[in-house]
Amino acid sequence: MKFEGNTLRVASNDAGIATLTLDLKDSSVNKFGAQALSELAQVVTQLGQDQSVKGLLICSAKDAFVVGADITEFLTWFQLDDEALAQKLREAHDIFTNISNLPFPTVAAINGLALGGGFELCLACDYRVMADSAKVGLPETQLGIYPGWGGTVRLPRLIGVDTACEWICGGQQKRSADALKEGAVDAVVAAADVVDSAQHLLEQVLAGKLDYQARRDALQAPMQFSPIEKMMVFESVRAVVGAKAGKHYPAPMEAIKTIEKGIFQALDKAIETEIKGFVKMAKSDVARSLVGLFLNDQQVKKAASQYRQHATDIKHGAVLGAGIMGGGIAYQSASKGTPIVMKDIRHEALDLGMSEASKLFAKQVERGKLTTDQAMQGLAKITPVLSYGEMNDVDIVVEAVVENPNIKQSVLAEAEAQLRDDAILASNTSTISISHLASALKRPENFCGMHFFNPVHRMPLVEVIRAEKTSDETIAKTVAYAQALGKTPIVVNDCPGFLVNRVLFPYFSGFSALLKDGADYQVVDKVMERFGWPMGPAYLLDVVGIDTAFHADQVMAQGFPDRMGHEGENAIDLFYELKRFGQKSGMGFYLYEQDKKGKPKKLKSEESVKLLQGLHGETNDLAEEEIIARMMIPLCIETSRCLEENIVATAAEADMGLVYGIGFPPYLGGALHYMDEMGVAAFCDLADQYQHLGKLYQPTDKMREMAAQQRRYHPY
Structure with a gap:
């Protein structure tokens, strides 16, 4: 035959x-x-x-x-x-x-x-x-x-x-x-x-x-x-x-x-x-959402694949700032085969960064993913240094120092002077404007944002942020490097918080408003976890770090004062003043102690309950539906704003950014798909019930136009 x-x-x-x-x-x-x-x-x-x-x-x-x-x-x-x-x-x-x-x-x-x-x-x-x-x-x-x-x-x-x-x-x-x-x-x-x-x-x-x-x-x-x-x-x-x-x-x-x-x-x-x-x-609705996510993922990967040819241009990387984040970036690069220099100004920081990378390689050995020799070879691809001498020939440098614009600008300018003229300089900032950071540089066309999420080895997303003067070649090579690290890169335009954090902080604002109205943060956490989030907002803030959230909140309030600013002290402000930074300090909304495996175990904190009662008064019982609505509406509206303002190019990239970046419940398909399934008109009607809470709860004119025309964000 x-x-x-x-x-x-x-x-x-x-x-x-x-x-x-x-x-x-x-x-x-x-x-x-x-x-x-x-x-x-x-x-x-x-x-x-x-x-x-x-x-x-x-x-x-x-x-x-x-x-x-x-x-x-x-x-x-x-x-x-x-x-x-x-x-x-x-x-x-x-x-x-x-x-x-x-x-x-x-x-x-x-x-x-x-x-x-x-x-x-x-x-x-x-x-x-x-x-x-x-x-x-x-x-x-x-x-x-x-x-x-x-x-x-x-x-x-x-x-x-x-x-x-x-x-x-x-x-x-x-x-x-x-x-x-x-x-x-x-x-x-x-x-x-x-x-x-x-x-x-x-x-x-x-x-x-x-x-x-x-x-x-x-x-x-x-x-x-x-x-x-x-x-x-x-x-x-x-x-x-x-x-x-x-x-x-x-x-x-x-x-x-x-x-x-x-x-x-x-x-x-x-x-x-x-x-x-x-x-x-x-x-089922779940199948529509998950199939939609699969198609979105394919679309995002296809968008990034056009840059793959530039992956070979990045043969040697560097990270500025050791510690947990720097060590995580160094590990990720070395584990995928790209040698990397890790620079800091303190021996202690370099020791911490190398320790972090070493632990991650050791875990791969424990799981049978690597042999001991392979792990040692990977670790050897990381070169810890105190000076710029080893960075003369690197192709890309990722700055990962403290989240302070003045410090970052100083470090970036200092690094630029030591690099080849064609080397790429990227900042791992989570909220600070890339165009603002670029103002201190002589070659802003070679600069962009490269926002990793913590923990680096687990989180699949990298936001690649285009500033006003960033060249297409810089974006292409940075995207290719992110792919070489095994990450899913999404290119976004510059604004405070970029895509993921710009959307996340209205969610936190909704949480702060609930606390102000007497909600019990432990109840809110349980409701949102039952709704599908991997952790509730209070727990998430503890994991992110109250200090990190405090500084990011200031950046977001300055960038979007009409809806992200707030009057008076909120829970984040209070805990920051008291140095209750979350997991890193052992106490935040919750208390933390190490379990048998050395991982932080969450415990109830009576002191946090009393502190918040002193700030906002006694707790009140709120209906589960109200808690969900007040948490989700600001996040969804801000996601739509990011699409409308071309911060993110497509609905697929917006939704994948939230699923990969902050753990948006996959069964809901992303914020825009969530509104599609509800119906944009029905979502606007729901938001109107809470419009008295401020602009975060007020749909945009474009959303109302979509509602009137019965349009969707996604074609499926």
């Missing part, structure tokens, strides 16, 4: 072995779109009718096997009515079922990533041979859905219920060693040998040394469990998954329900069970 299409091709050898090669034209990866499914359906039908074919090998011409479904196409599926969506799923299932029922054995040669529908294709085959460098997985729950092409049916039968639930509900990519150990694949070989090994396995089956039909019969039949076994397995799984997923992410628990029902059904009935649950999840 021979077939040549736009997404795959088929050729047979003299022994009757057909090789189906996945090769999507004009794409660097294979993914399943409508055309790929159509061609696969056509080929599978022809293979089943061709009596000369004795066995089928499925492989890929790309570095990856199949990365999954084409989400941009399948988003239109989710907009169909329930029965139309179910029918689309059945048509895809028919293809995979026909593969599993072909009148000859089938083997998948997994050379690279096989995710989602790509891995489900592998599961439909009788055998799987995997490259040692490849990864497999079913990540659909991360999009608010679960596997919809047989993953919940075939994987439990293959590797066991509890392991399959962990794979599906966790949505993680699995390495070859784990996939082999847990029974998801039959062999692991070197990447160069994967196709030959798969063909050899197929020849062994054809020679009668392996019984593929017996394997099929076992995998297609209902599973056998006693009532006690079933109860023990699923109660345990539900407890673990439920604790991790939380109430805002229903897909993992729905997947467990589907698996629990499907394992006692014949294959065709189990598939219908999977389809029914998938339709339910695909229609």
Whole structure:
């Protein structure tokens, strides 16, 4: 048999072995779109009718096997009515079922990533041979859905219920060693040998040394469990998954329900069970939000990819200012292979920075991500210095000294005099205007902002801030450097706070106003954490640092006095005066002590309660809905302002900035998506109920125009 299409091709050898090669034209990866499914359906039908074919090998011409479904196409599926969506799923299932029922054995040669529908294709085959460098997985729950092409049916039968639930509900990519150990694949070989090994396995089956039909019969039949076994397995799984997923992410628990029902059904009935649950999840608000985030992430990465060619221009970096932040930046650069100089004026600071980097490398060794030798080699890429002598030939310098404009300007001017004329100078300021800092420089075109978030090694976002005189080349090289560090860069224009902190401080202002009106900060924290934030506003302020928040609040109040200024003393002012700086001082809104692992443990502070009662009076009970509205409205309106004023170029970048930068609840999709889902008109109506609280609660004219015209921020 021979077939040549736009997404795959088929050729047979003299022994009757057909090789189906996945090769999507004009794409660097294979993914399943409508055309790929159509061609696969056509080929599978022809293979089943061709009596000369004795066995089928499925492989890929790309570095990856199949990365999954084409989400941009399948988003239109989710907009169909329930029965139309179910029918689309059945048509895809028919293809995979026909593969599993072909009148000859089938083997998948997994050379690279096989995710989602790509891995489900592998599961439909009788055998799987995997490259040692490849990864497999079913990540659909991360999009608010679960596997919809047989993953919940075939994987439990293959590797066991509890392991399959962990794979599906966790949505993680699995390495070859784990996939082999847990029974998801039959062999692991070197990447160069994967196709030959798969063909050899197929020849062994054809020679009668392996019984593929017996394997099929076992995998297609209902599973056998006693009532006690079933109860023990699923109660345990539900407890673990439920604790991790939380109430805002229903897909993992729905997947467990589907698996629990499907394992006692014949294959065709189990598939219908999977389809029914998938339709339910695909229609949920959470799926729309998480799929929207995925598309936004792709758009942000695409916007940044245009600068990738400049990554090679940054061969050596430097950071000014050691300590926790400087050490974190130095570690990130060194760990990704770019040598970096770390300069400070004090030995103690350099020791702290090197200690921070050393701890981070040690953790990678503990987790098995690095060997001790690799960690030592990484640490050796950091050069601690007290003078500028080692910085004559660096390509980029990130200033990370204290958040004070006068000190920063002095350090930046001093550094510029020591650097090559074409070297880039960047400031890690979180709020101070980059154009203001540039006024002290002789080469402002080589200067920009590069705002990392703490802790550097965990937070994925870097804001790259363009000042009035910043050149395009400077932006390009800085974005490329951020990508080389494994970060997601978003280019924003200059203003106090840039994007993330400009949006965050109205959120804190909403919190301060709630305290002024008698809200209990512990109640507010619990409400916002239940709403989906990783930590409430009081706890977040303690983690950020009350001193940092105090100085940033002054910058924001000066930049936007009409809505971010405030009269009288608030909680941040009070705690700053008392040096209750949060975690770093051991007390802020809460008290902190180290746990057994040396991490700060949050404890209730009766003193904080009394201090705030002295400032604002006795606490009052406020409805949960009012707390959420008063916290979220200022944040959402300010995000819209940033888009309107071109601080951020797109709604996608704005929403991803908030999710990656401050932990905006992913299930809500970002501030602008949150308003889209509510309806901009409904959001404006809600805000109008609180307009007496000031300009932070008053929608912009553009927002009201969008509301009147029923427009959205996002196209999906």
